[in-house]
Amino acid sequence: MLNKIILYLNVLGLTWFVPPLKMVCGQDVAYEAKRFVRMIGLPLIAVVIFLFLWHVIAGQVKIKGQILPGPVEVTAAAGKMYRDYQASQANYVTYQADFAKAQTEYPQMSETELRELMPYTAAPTYLDQIWTSLKTVFTGFVIASLIAIPLGILCGMSAAAFEMINPFIQVFRPVSPLAWLPIVAIIVGATMADVPANSFWAKSYVVAAVVVTLCSLWATLINTANGVAQVDKDYLNVAKVLNLGWFGTIFKVVLPSALPQIFNGMRLSIGVGWMVLIAAEMLSQNPGLGKFVWDMYQSSSDDTLALIMVAVLTIGVIGFILDRIMIALQRMVSPGAMLAVR
Amino acid sequence: MKFLEIINVAKHFNHPTKGKIEVLSNINFSMKKGEFITVIGHSGCGKSTLLNMVAGLDLPSGGSVCFEEKEVMRPVPERAVVFQNHSLLPWRTVIGNVMLAVNSVFKDKSKKERLERAEHWLKVVGLKDHMHKYPHEISGGQRQRTGLARALAMGPELMLFDEPFGALDELTRSQLQDESLRLHFEENLSVFMVTHSVDEAIYMSDKVVMMNNGPNATIGKILEIDFPRPRERLKIFESAQFAHYRNECIRFLFSRATGGTGEPAPAPVATAETPIVVPGAAPA
Numbered sequence: 001m002l003n004k005i006i007l008y009l010n011v012l013g014l015t016w017f018v019p020p021l022k023m024v025c026g027q028d029v030a031y032e033a034k035r036f037v038r039m040i041g042l043p044l045i046a047v048v049i050f051l052f053l054w055h056v057i058a059g060q061v062k063i064k065g066q067i068l069p070g071p072v073e074v075t076a077a078a079g080k081m082y083r084d085y086q087a088s089q090a091n092y093v094t095y096q097a098d099f100a101k102a103q104t105e106y107p108q109m110s111e112t113e114l115r116e117l118m119p120y121t122a123a124p125t126y127l128d129q130i131w132t133s134l135k136t137v138f139t140g141f142v143i144a145s146l147i148a149i150p151l152g153i154l155c156g157m158s159a160a161a162f163e164m165i166n167p168f169i170q171v172f173r174p175v176s177p178l179a180w181l182p183i184v185a186i187i188v189g190a191t192m193a194d195v196p197a198n199s200f201w202a203k204s205y206v207v208a209a210v211v212v213t214l215c216s217l218w219a220t221l222i223n224t225a226n227g228v229a230q231v232d233k234d235y236l237n238v239a240k241v242l243n244l245g246w247f248g249t250i251f252k253v254v255l256p257s258a259l260p261q262i263f264n265g266m267r268l269s270i271g272v273g274w275m276v277l278i279a280a281e282m283l284s285q286n287p288g289l290g291k292f293v294w295d296m297y298q299s300s301s302d303d304t305l306a307l308i309m310v311a312v313l314t315i316g317v318i319g320f321i322l323d324r325i326m327i328a329l330q331r332m333v334s335p336g337a338m339l340a341v342r
Numbered sequence: 343m344k345f346l347e348i349i350n351v352a353k354h355f356n357h358p359t360k361g362k363i364e365v366l367s368n369i370n371f372s373m374k375k376g377e378f379i380t381v382i383g384h385s386g387c388g389k390s391t392l393l394n395m396v397a398g399l400d401l402p403s404g405g406s407v408c409f410e411e412k413e414v415m416r417p418v419p420e421r422a423v424v425f426q427n428h429s430l431l432p433w434r435t436v437i438g439n440v441m442l443a444v445n446s447v448f449k450d451k452s453k454k455e456r457l458e459r460a461e462h463w464l465k466v467v468g469l470k471d472h473m474h475k476y477p478h479e480i481s482g483g484q485r486q487r488t489g490l491a492r493a494l495a496m497g498p499e500l501m502l503f504d505e506p507f508g509a510l511d512e513l514t515r516s517q518l519q520d521e522s523l524r525l526h527f528e529e530n531l532s533v534f535m536v537t538h539s540v541d542e543a544i545y546m547s548d549k550v551v552m553m554n555n556g557p558n559a560t561i562g563k564i565l566e567i568d569f570p571r572p573r574e575r576l577k578i579f580e581s582a583q584f585a586h587y588r589n590e591c592i593r594f595l596f597s598r599a600t601g602g603t604g605e606p607a608p609a610p611v612a613t614a615e616t617p618i619v620v621p622g623a624a625p626a
């Protein structure tokens with residue numbers, strides 16, 4: 001039982017939890033304690049040293065008469081943001097109560113009519129913005145995968161297809177999101193002119209998602225092509241002898257065999273996508289973390305820098321979590337990892 | 343009806359820097375239904391290429407391979423291959439691997455019948471208790487048995503063995519050889535095998551086809567093996583006739599390897615792989 005849990009933790013990349021778990025269960029306590037100190041203690045020491053240096057140096061630097069925010073100021077800014085969030089939650093509760101009251105007072109009006117008359121106008125909270133960013137990056141990532149995986153399979157199966165697609169990969173892959181954005185914005189702006197700004201498929205949202213797609217699909221494409229091209233020749237011979245056909249060979253032999261590589265590409269893609277997203281949101285004004293950073297940059301309050309630093313940390317932590325999720329998914333589809341857990 | 347005929351087969355590959363490389367040329371022999379034929383030769387002489395051409399995985403550059411009087415153009419399940427390194431799909435269980443073959447060949451049968459077929463052949467090769475394990479959870483011998491069951495479950499006319507026992511330890515190898523012989527006898531199989539083990543070739547086959555060294559390898563000699571079936575390992579390995587066959591093979595393979603004419607024969611050399619079973623019993 002314990003071994004199975006440990007195996008799962010390892011597969012999911014949650015190795016940090018293995019030593020404490022084993023220590024709690026009384027297994028190899030001395031050894032695991034040592035491992036725990038190495039795994040958690042050393043990074044912790046580094047973080048403490050970093051925070052200390054940051055605090056000391058920040059206190060010395062003056063910008064436009066203000067000190068550079070140190071860890072204390074940033075923590076305070078995060079606390080303020082959390083209180084703002086609570087306040088806006090309270091606001092929303094009041095609004096809902098008001099709305100319910102209005103519904104009883106004017107029973108002849110439908111809910112949609114009433115919502116139009118008294119809309120909820122408060123600015124999105126920080127959590128709303130994080131959620132918007134995640135939705136946008138996910139949309140772009142899904143579109144990228146839907147394009148890149150079939151194309152990658154084609155490139156991996158046929159050298160001719162790869163020769164034809166390769167120039168596009170080489171030329172478009174290094175293009176910065178900032179160069180794509182105006183093109184995408186103009187095209188989307190023209191084709192989606194009639195879409196209202198508050199719908200789910202708002203223009204800014206589509207622009208940011210498409211830019212994420214354009215920048216992130218290459219990693220998945222290249223890795224899928226590689227994975228498919230590297231499928232063991234013996235497996236392909238098996239498929240031939242069994243007369244699996246084109247379709248059967250792809251779905252029963254090629255795809256399962258290339259899955260770890262495909263997921264590796266998707267992991268790189270989502271990393272690139274998350275990085276690109278912030279820039280795309282700044283320029284397209286999609287109400288996510290990128291827009292938050294941009295708005296803070298434009299406003300000049302005392303805690304601008306501290307708030308942006310909170311955003312930077314948030315972006316980093318979310319990127320880290322996304323990466324961890326992709327690693328876990330990749331391990332789950334790799335033969336030998338998840339199979340061993342069964 | 344003629345079963346398998348290999349007529350004037352030649353094969354060359356185009357190497358990017360060395361140009362055209364002749365691998366095989368002028369290969370001629372035939373095989374009757376129910377026979378067990380082994381092709382033996384030094385590594386790199388093109389035996390596996392020959393097997394691939396019989397399977398249809400590769401096409402000859404000249405001449406033709408005819409199976410049941412039709413030219414072989416592509417692989418079909420009637421000529422099932424047992425691969426050198428088992429080639430089981432690691433993400434499928436033992437029975438999953440066999441089912442992949444059964445599902446593909448017997449599309450018109452019901453799910454139940456197909457499952458029964460897969461289970462039957464796994465039982466025959468002795469994997470009844472390991473059907474739901476993954477390839478990495480079973481031993482090398484069991485993996486090779488799974489490969490055998492996968493090929494048998496396709497109901498083939500001809501079984502192609504591409505050095506299937508080469509990677510196994512001595513004891514497991516003997517065991518699998520005996521079981522393959524039993525299957526050949528009981529199920530009336532026709533087997534075309536490629537190997538580099540002299541003992542294995544003599545013990546198992548009706549005919550040993552000896553290839554000389556590449557490039558441009560061809561058949562040097564065909565040795566008819568006249569042991570009754572079913573074969574008994576100890577009796578055969580201890581017989582004077584076995585030593586005789588063995589010396590014939592070794593003389594051929596060694597003289598060709600060193601570019602000699604085949605005469606005079608070097609004394610049989612005991613190696614770790616092919617120990618001399620009956621010293622002094624060689625009449626050669």
